[in-house]
Amino acid sequence: MPFRFTLRQLEYFVAVGKTGSIAAASERLNVSSPTISASIAQLETEFGLTLFIREHAKGLTLTKGGERFLQRTEVILKDAENLSDLAGEITGNIQGTLSVGCLVTFAQIVLPSLRRKFEDAQPNARIEQHELNQAEIFSQLRRGELDIALTYDLDIPPELEFSPLVSLPPYVVVSEDHPLAKFEEITVDALRGEPMVLLDLPHSSEYFLSFFHDSGFKPNVTERTRDMSIMRSLVANGFGFSIANILPLNNQSPDGKVLRFIPLPGTARPMQIGLLRVRNEIPTKTMTAFIDHCREVIDHDKDAVEKIPGLTG
DSSP states (O other): OOOOOOHHHHHHHHHHHHHSOHHHHHHHHTOOHHHHHHHHHHHHHHHTOOOEEEETTTEEEEOHHHHHHHHHHHHHHHHHHHHHHHHHHHHTOOOEEEEEEEETTTHHHHHHHHHHHHHHHOTTEEEEEEEEOHHHHHHHHHTTSOSEEEEEOSSOOTTEEEEEEEEEOOEEEEETTSGGGGOSSOOGGGGTTOEEEEEOOTTHHHHHHHHHHHHTSOOEEEEEESOHHHHHHHHHTTSOBEEESSOOSSSBOTTSOBEEEEEOOSSOOOEEEEEEEETTOOOOHHHHHHHHHHHHHHHHOHHHHHTSTTTTO
């Protein structure tokens, strides 16, 4: 007797498995909790398998069988997406879902605008966005959880291929009353001994620290954070300077204080934003359309680029 289930039910199961909660899965998918509960119950009945241990205090925990079922279900859902891509290739249409990662430090500035314009131009295609750090981007590309990613050219492994879009020079970030705020540009040596707020993300932090290694001294790192917004607030409130390559849309910290972004000239290499994907993988028609779209926005849509300070490079 054939099994009766839908891809949508499998999506609900994966969401619950990943979040450990029907309520969290409901919020993520914008689907009612009773609908998700009923779908999980139907899957368990259909397959004769207990997928979750239900504990009032801890929520839902995957059983051993449920963990194996989840791994296989993710493969099935990915295969289903590939079928949609194949149909697009056969018909010549751009359609289906493209899973796009973006480095968390600039995702809020870059990705929503690119996504909106792409989906407006290609109504049968959808971007599924993921905000990640560099290590997570590498891992998810390798596992096939991402199709492509927007990120910096930092420590790119050989099995992944980076295509540059734009070059971004570094800036020193200081509060408006910092002693260095009066300068039009700042050398690395001028930062010797100054308290530093380090944006401490995998691969990114090594890049920022490399400026000081090349100059022969260690920076005075007094604060570390993994959040760009917190970094700007710490700097604005006098906890030290920081270094960034992406400029925000205004010169204010999240708590409303004024920041100065001062060029850091010299030997400090700029970072490049580009597209990262698995090397030698044949792109789908939808992926090719997205790559072309990104290049067109950066190269030709001057109005859009000017609204993203730093992307004019």
